Each structure stands twice: as C-alpha cells, then as structure tokens.
Amino acid sequence: MILGKHFTLEASGLLTFAGGVLAPEPDIRRLADVLPVLYADVPPSDRPLYYMYRGVCLEKDRELYQQHDIRYDITVVLPGTIGKEYIKTVGHFHPLKPHSSETYPEYYEVLDGEAIYLLQKNNRSGEVEEIMAVEAKKGDKVFIPPAYGHVTINPGSQPLVMVNLIESHFSSLYGPFREKRGAAYYYLEGEDGKGDFVKNTHYQNSVALKMVAAPNLSQPVSIVKNKSLYEAFVAEPEAFKILK
Numbered sequence: 698m699i700l701g702k703h704f705t706l707e708a709s710g711l712l713t714f715a716g717g718v719l720a721p722e723p724d725i726r727r728l729a730d731v732l733p734v735l736y737a738d739v740p741p742s743d744r745p746l747y748y749m750y751r752g753v754c755l756e757k758d759r760e761l762y763q764q765h766d767i768r769y770d771i772t773v774v775l776p777g778t779i780g781k782e783y784i785k786t787v788g789h790f791h792p793l794k795p796h797s798s799e800t801y802p803e804y805y806e807v808l809d810g811e812a813i814y815l816l817q818k819n820n821r822s823g824e825v826e827e828i829m830a831v832e833a834k835k836g837d838k839v840f841i842p843p844a845y846g847h848v849t850i851n852p853g854s855q856p857l858v859m860v861n862l863i864e865s866h867f868s869s870l871y872g873p874f875r876e877k878r879g880a881a882y883y884y885l886e887g888e889d890g891k892g893d894f895v896k897n898t899h900y901q902n903s904v905a906l907k908m909v910a911a912p913n914l915s916q917p918v919s920i921v922k923n924k925s926l927y928e929a930f931v932a933e934p935e936a937f938k939i940l941k
C-alpha cells in the first residue's frame with residue numbers, strides 16, 4: 698500500500714483512500730483511552746491520538762487476505778505530547794496460538810514519520826524481564842516476536858504512518874500493561890526538547906533498556922528486505938505463515 702498513490706494523509710491525520718482500495722472507517726483512540734498507561738495523571742478528554750484502519754487492502758487482494766487469515770492495518774499516530782509524554786499507543790500483548798506455547802507475533806512497517814517500538818517481555822508475575830526500544834524510520838520493518846508486548850511511540854514532529862500484518866481473528870491482551878501503568882519505560886520530552894526514557898516505578902525490578910536501530914534487526918521473512926509488507930504478502934503469502 699503506497700502513501701500518495703493508494704491513500705493520502707490529511708492534515709487531521711485521517712486518510713483518504715483512492716478507488717479500488719477497501720478500507721473501513723477508522724477506530725479512534727482518544728486521550729481518555731490511554732489514561733491508564735500514562736506517566737502522569739491528566740484530565741480525560743476526547744482529543745484524538747491515533748487512527749486505526751483495520752483490514753485495508755486492494756479489492757483484487759481481498760480474497761488472498763481472507764484465505765490466509767491475515768489482516769493489513771494502517772495506523773496514524775499523531776505527533777505531540779500529553780503533558781511531557783510523547784503520544785503512544787495503549788500497548789498490548791498477544792494471546793497464545795491455539796494448541797501452542799507460543800503467542801502470535803506481528804510485523805510492522807513505517808510508511809512515513811518515525812517510530813519507537815517498545816518491545817517488552819514479562820515474567821510470570823508480570824514483572825519486566827527484558828525491554829528494548831527499536832528506533833524505526835520510513836521503510837523499516839520490525840518483527841514483534843512471540844511473547845513480546847508492544848507499545849508504539851511517535852517521537853517525531855510529523856504524523857507516524859505505520860502498517861502491520863497480523864493474524865486476523867485473535868483479540869489483544871491489555872491487562873499486563875494496564876496493571877503496571879504502561880511499559881517499563883516512559884518516553885518524555887526533556888529540558889532540551891529531546892526525548893528521555895524514564896523508568897516506570899510501578900515495576901518492582903529494574904531492567905536496562907536496550908536501544909536498537911531497526912535496520913539491525915533480523916528479518917524472519919526474508920522477502921521483506923526488498924519489498925514493502927503489502928507487496929511481500931501478496932507475492933509470497935506462505936512466507937507469512939509464521940504469523941499464525
């Protein structure tokens with residue numbers, strides 16, 4: 698799916714789709730929805746923070762996505778802060794695959810803007826075991842491995858337009874981050890206008906944050922090295938059976 702060809706980004710952060718693209722109305726996450734995972738207590742409001750277009754595809758590819766139980770979503774995360782905290786997604790974990798000890802993974806790609814993906818693994822008591830911040834720019838693909846909860850932060854001054862490929866039927870798990878008021882680190886605007894990671898003291902243990910540049914990540918689906926996620930799935934849907 699190509700920004701500028703298949704859809705355009707309006708100043709509001711909403712998308713306008715070209716003919717031949719199937720796209721639902723967006724789900725909107727508002728400030729009131731993210732309150733339980735924010736660094737600071739702020740008054741609730743209906744300020745929109747991000748728009749999620751779930752199940753987008755070209756008309757000609759609809760059956761292919763359905764046959765493989767894979768969904769392609771586009772999310773626009775607006776720039777800005779809530780208090781000092783950069784706008785971020787609520788964050789969630791994925792459930793176990795049926796008859797498996799592994800949870801569903803996911804693939805992300807940045808189409809425009811910048812992202813920080815916080816990837817966090819918890820132990821059985823809900824304390825953090827490992828956490829990394831993956832810095833991603835336009836064109837970068839980020840695989841979210843099984844067992845990692847994830848939060849997306851927009852650290853930039855432009856809207857972040859990102860997409861994901863994901864198994865289409867499961868529901869995400871919001872409890873683990875909600876119970877700890879978010880991931881193990883918050884990303885806040887510092888004095889110098891740059892971002893700083895600040896530890897979330899609702900976790901009892903302390904784990905160092907690993908910084909990772911997205912291009913240094915390994916790609917479990919090799920075709921994504923030369924193609925967008927959309928093109929890669931349409932060209933080789935079988936390669937994405939790892940998502941199921």
Ligand SMILES: O=P(O)(O)OC[C@H]1O[C@](O)(CO)[C@@H](O)[C@@H]1O
Pocket residue numbers: 726749750751770771772786787788789803861863869
């Ligand atoms: O459910 P959250 O944490 O608000 O995150 C939303 C993101 O997750 C997805 O549902 C896919 O994991 C996307 O549609 C969206 O970008």
